[in-house]
Structure formats: C-alpha cells, structure tokens
Amino acid sequence: xxxxxxxxxxxxxxxxxxxxxxxxxxxxxxxxxxxxxxxxxxxxxxxxxxxxxxxxxxxxxxxxxxxxxxxxxxxxxxxxxxxxxxxxxxxxxxxxxxxxxxxxxxxxxxxxxxxxxxxxxxxxxxxxxxxxxxxxxxxxxxxxxxxxxxxxxxxxxxxxxxxxxxxxxxxxxxxxxxxxxxxxxxxxxxxxxxxxxxxxxxxxxxxxxxxxxxxxxxxxxxxxxxxxxxxxxxxxxxxxxxxxxxxxxxxxxxxxxxxxxxxxxxxxxxxxxxxxxxxxxxxxxxxxxxxxxxxxxxxxxxxxxxxxxxxxxxxxxxxxxxxxxxxxxxxxxxxxxxxxxxxxxxxxxxxxxxxxxxxxxxxxxxxxxxxxxxxxxxxxxxxxxxxxxxxxxxxxxxxxxxxxxxxxxxxxxxxxxxxxxxxxxxxxxxxxxxxxxxxxxxxxxxxxxxxxxxxxxxxxxxxxxxxxxxxxxxxxxxxxxxxx
Numbered sequence: 203x204x205x206x207x208x209x210x211x212x213x214x215x216x217x218x219x220x221x222x223x224x225x226x227x228x229x230x231x232x233x234x235x236x237x238x239x240x241x242x243x244x245x246x247x248x249x250x251x252x253x254x255x256x257x258x259x260x261x262x263x264x265x266x267x268x269x270x271x272x273x274x275x276x277x278x279x280x281x282x283x284x285x286x287x288x289x290x291x292x293x294x295x296x297x298x299x300x301x302x303x304x305x306x307x308x309x310x311x312x313x314x315x316x317x318x319x320x321x322x323x324x325x326x327x328x329x330x331x332x333x334x335x336x337x338x339x340x341x342x343x344x345x346x347x348x349x350x351x352x353x354x355x356x357x358x359x360x361x362x363x364x365x366x367x368x369x370x371x372x373x374x375x376x377x378x379x380x381x382x383x384x385x386x387x388x389x390x391x392x393x394x395x396x397x398x399x400x401x402x403x404x405x406x407x408x409x410x411x412x413x414x415x416x417x418x419x420x421x422x423x424x425x426x427x428x429x430x431x432x433x434x435x436x437x438x439x440x441x442x443x444x445x446x447x448x449x450x451x452x453x454x455x456x457x458x459x460x461x462x463x464x465x466x467x468x469x470x471x472x473x474x475x476x477x478x479x480x481x482x483x484x485x486x487x488x489x490x491x492x493x494x495x496x497x498x499x500x501x502x503x504x505x506x507x508x509x510x511x512x513x514x515x516x517x518x519x520x521x522x523x524x525x526x527x528x529x530x531x532x533x534x535x536x537x538x539x540x541x542x543x544x545x546x547x548x549x550x551x552x553x554x555x556x557x558x559x560x561x562x563x564x565x566x567x568x569x570x571x572x573x574x575x576x577x578x579x580x581x582x583x584x585x586x587x588x589x590x591x592x593x594x595x596x597x598x599x600x601x602x603x604x605x606x607x608x609x610x611x612x613x614x615x616x617x618x619x620x621x622x623x624x625x626x627x628x629x630x631x632x633x634x635x636x637x638x639x640x641x642x643x644x645x646x647x648x649x650x651x652x653x654x655x656x657x658x659x660x661x662x663x664x665x666x667x668x669x670x671x672x673x674x675x676x677x678x679x680x681x682x683x684x685x686x
Contacts, residue, residue, distance in 0.1 A: 217553035253547035271546025293526030294477035299443030304345030329371025348522035362652020387597025388615035401676035406658025499527030572667035579621030
C-alpha cells in the first residue's frame with residue numbers, strides 16, 4: 203500500500219507541515235484559549251497526528267513510527283531519571299531545611315534591590331563549578347525563587363536570571379556534559395572550544411549583568427510591609443527548620459559527586475538520602491514524613507500542630523516550602539512522551555532529513571552557514587528533546603560544510619552550543635524547558651524574555667558571522683590557526 207508514495211522525495215512544504223502545525227496551535231492556543239500548561243501537550247499531539255498522517259500517506263507503518271519514538275525515548279532515559287530524581291531531591295532538601303537555609307542566608311545577605319543580579323551571579327558561579335545547569339537551578343535556583351517571593355520581586359525576571367547564570371556556567375565549564383559533547387560532535391579541542399565561546403559568551407554575560415543590575419525591583423520591596431514580610435519569613439524558618447551548618451552537607455555531597463564524576467543519578471540519590479536522614483535525625487520529622495516528602499514533596503501537615511496555623515497564614519512561606527517530590531515531575535513526563543511521538547513520526551517519514559538537507563543546500567557563505575547551523579540545531583532539539591543527540595547529529599552533518607568554507611571546527615562547536623545548549627531551556631516541550639519551568643515554578647513563556655544570556659548567544663554568533671568578511675573578528679579560519 204502506498205509503495206509509490208514512500209519512494210517519492212518528500213517536498214519541503216510537507217516536511218515542515220508538522221512544525222508549522224505546532225507553531226500555529228501553540229500561538230493560536232495562547233491567544234484564544236485558556237488551556238494554560240495543557241496547551242503544550244495539545245499542540246504537540248496535534249502536530250504528531252499531522253506527522254502520522256503524512257507517514258500513512260507515504261506508506262509508513264505505525265510500528266515504524268512507534269519504534270522511532272521508543273528509540274528516541276531510550277536515548278534520553280538517563281535524563282528522565284535525573285528529572286525524576288531532582289523532584290525527590292527538592293522534597294528532601296526542603297524537609298532537611300537545606301533550601302530554607304539558603305533563603306534565610308539570602309534574606310540576611312542580599313539587598314532586595316539587587317536580587318536579580320545576585321541570582322544571575324550566584325547561579326553562574328554554582329554552574330561554573332559544577333558544570334551542571336540543572337544542579338544549579340534545582341538547588342540554589344529554588345532557594346533564589348523563594349527569596350524573590352519574600353522580597354516581592356518579579357518571579358519571571360528572577361527565573362530568567364537564574365537560567366541565564368546556570369547556562370553561562372554550563373557553557374563555559376570543562377565539567378559540563380553539553381560542552382564536552384559539542385566539542386566532540388565538531389571534532390574540536392575542548393579548551394580551544396571554550397576559549398572560542400568567549401566571543402559570544404562574554405558580551406552576552408556583560409549585557410545580562412548590566413540589565414539585571416539596573417532593573418528596578420517592585421517598590422514595595424522598600425516598604426515597611428515588605429520588611430515585615432522578610433522578617434516574618436526569617437522567624438518562621440528559624441522556628442520550623444532550625445538553620446544549622448549541617449544543612450549544607452547535602453549540597454556539598456552533590457559537588458563532590460560532580461567533581462568525582464559519579465553518575466548524576468547516583469550523586470543526586472545519595473544527597474537525597476543524606477538529606478532525609480538529617481531531617482529524621484536532627485529535625486522534628488518522622489520516617490513517614492521523609493517518605494512522603496520524597497514522593498509528594500513537603501506539605502504543611504508534616505509540621506507540628508502548633509506550627510501549622512502560623513505557617514499557613516504566611517503565604518510566602520507556603521510558596522517556598524510546599525513543593526518538590528517525585529510525582530511533581532509526572533506531568534513533565536507526559537509532555538516528553540508526546541514530544542517523542544512527534545519526533546518518531548518525523549524521523550520515520552524522513553521529514554527531518556529533508557529539512558536539514560534543504561538548509562545545507564541554502565548555504566552560500568559564513569553567515570548563511572552559521573545561521574543554517576543554528577536553525578538546524580534548534581529544529582533537531584525541538585524534535586528530539588535531547589541536546590546531546592542533536593549536537594552529535596549537527597556536528598556530523600555540518601563538519602564537511604565548515605571545512606569547505608575554510609572555517610575551523612571551533613566555529614561549528616560554538617554554533618552548536620549557541621543553538622542547542624542555550625535554546626534548550628527556552629522551548630516549552632523539551633526536557634530542559636520542562637525541567638526549568640517545573641523546578642522554578644514559572645512558565646517557559648514567562649521567563650523566556652528574561653533569559654538574556656541564552657538569547658544573547660545566538661545573536662552574537664550571527665553578528666560575528668555577518669561581519670566575518672569585513673573584520674574576521676570572532677571567526678577562526680581553518681588555515682589560520684590563531685584567532686582573527
């Protein structure tokens with residue numbers, strides 16, 4: 203059936219039809235419906251239906267599309283395990299008082315007027331030393347979001363600052379998986395790759411730093427009511443979680459695990475267990491509370507009856523502590539599965555290959571090559587939801603083109619980072635986008651305009667490519683092995 207259809211070369215307009223559907227449903231749904239978080243699932247599933255119908259018309263069997271989806275999910279299964287384990291980590295760190303300790307210290311040390319730039323710098327440092335944007339956002343990022351709530355600061359701006367800092371460190375750290383994979387994909391030296399990224403990372407970092415430093419925080423932060431709110435939060439944390447030095451042990455264990463290069467799930471699980479043991483041994487919580495915090499997150503009914511009423515009346519405290527748990531990530535998994543149904547159909551029909559090859563054919567010079575790499579990177583990322591897989595595919599497909607245009611491999615590795623790595627948290631249906639939105643409690647579409655560092659990378663990458671024929675700044679030629 204349809205044997206002739208399956209052998210025909212797919213027209214480009216048909217290949218992009220599922221992506222066009224995704225974009226139209228997502229934008230139209232946001233403007234004309236009130237689906238909220240369900241819009242992402244609806245948009246992806248409808249796009250998957252369109253891709254499936256295209257496959258059926260071309261004689262592709264359902265089993266082939268299903269297998270492609272399963273294979274892609276298998277590729278990201280380790281990442282899914284990390285996603286689930288961080289949900290448990292947040293619940294356990296809340297029960298032990300680790301995250302409340304960070305908030306308690308932040309109230310004492312950070313001026314409310316500098317909460318945004320403080321969030322940006324703190325996340326940058328954490329991610330630079332750990333090489334993990336997820337670890338940075340899932341630990342210090344959660345605490346900073348709680349601090350922003352207390353200080354009456356904008357949560358979308360704070361989330362954008364956290365994500366910007368987290369991805370700056372992730373991009374520039376030799377410990378980062380994405381940085382290493384990008385270098386490997388382009389067959390570039392790791393440290394040469396990091397040095398070459400300075401051309402796009404440094405100006406993006408400086409612009410973000412200045413903007414986050416000058417953005418005014420809600421004027422209510424200076425009011426007597428706001429001061430009373432922060433004092434009430436400090437008192438509540440002291441009364442409930444008994445801040446102490448030992449609450450820093452779980453994050454220290456995470457850092458040890460990263461430096462020792464233990465598997466991420468192992469490090470996160472050990473830190474979670476340590477936090478639960480500390481909560482049961484040194485905090486007024488039971489073993490049952492520990493299990494429930496790990497599975498469902500922290501809840502106010504875990505507190506002694508004498509504290510529950512005061513805690514419930516403090517809205518900022520409730521927003522800070524009632525979160526986390528393994529099951530908090532289940533909704534994210536539904537979106538991931540839907541995304542892989544779309545990706546499987548796109549791959550099985552050959553639509554993905556048609557799109558990438560069309561982009562390569564349009565390459566005329568340095569600018570169009572870099573632009574094509576960026577677009578291909580974000581296209582693959584949107585369909586695979588896996589930065590590593592996307593990076594490796596782009597590196598393999600584009601390396602001959604960079605050599606043909608006399609461009610060193612570090613240009614390709616940087617272009618991969620500036621598309622795949624930096625735009626990953628800005629797509630609502632990717633694993634990273636879902637993780638950031640779920641962990642920080644802010645919808646992707648809300649924090650996207652404030653993820654300044656992530657937006658700056660692709661823009662500066664295009665700028666240096668556009669100026670390549672005039673100045674050569676920021677572009678390394680293959681025959682000239684020193685920076686232009």
